[in-house]
Amino acid sequence: MHVRFYRFVGLNTTIRLRDGGIYVHLSDLLEAAPVSVVEAIAHILLAKLYRKPIQRRHEARYRQFVSSAAISQQAERMRQMRGRKNISTARGRHYDLDEIFDTLNTRYFHGLLGRPQLTWSAHHARRALGHYDAAHNTIVVSRVFDRVDTPRFAVEYLLYHEMLHLKHPVKRNGARRCVHSREFQKEERRFPEYEAAMLYLKKL
Helix, strand or coil, rough: EEEEEEEECCEEEEEEECCCEEEEEEEEHHHCCCCCHHHHHHHHHHHCCCCCCCHHHHHHHHHHHCHHHHHHHHHHHHHHCCCCCCCCCEEEEEEEEHHHHHHHHHHHHCCCCCCEEEEECCCCCCCEEEEECCCCEEEEEEEEHHCCEEECHHHHHHHHHHHHHHHHCCCCCEEEEEEHHHHHHCCCCCCCCCCHHHHHHCCC
């Protein structure tokens, strides 16, 4: 068995069976992990390798460790230092994200939100429609919406949703992460064309 720590961007762990040996690569963020966490990782990786069920206690121990505030902060710093963000352009063929951001910022946030990096995605993704990357302070919107037949309210809603992540950062309750808090959801529904946007997105 060959085990090595690597300078991964995040908390990656991999295991492979090759030439009669088992090769394990772990994020260097796990080097100082407690023994109980190392045992949990070993169990999880071997279970995945041999397609066996993962015991809940090991899964819970690992999740508790990686979701802790200290490890989450370290992982975020590593993403900032080591990660690369594929930035395309905010100005698409039909919609300009910078212009829409400024309009929404004035209309709904009193112009108080600092503008992050805005970009259309590199591909026409239909699953990941948009996301806010806090590590790189970047909002990405799927290029599938940069079309002449896409109603403006749909693009505005997607950007508005990601802007709410700027206003309502992820909260932690112990080991649990709250991405869409009650305040977030309440404010999201204040978007005038919320229902129309939901119907449009479901048709994609």
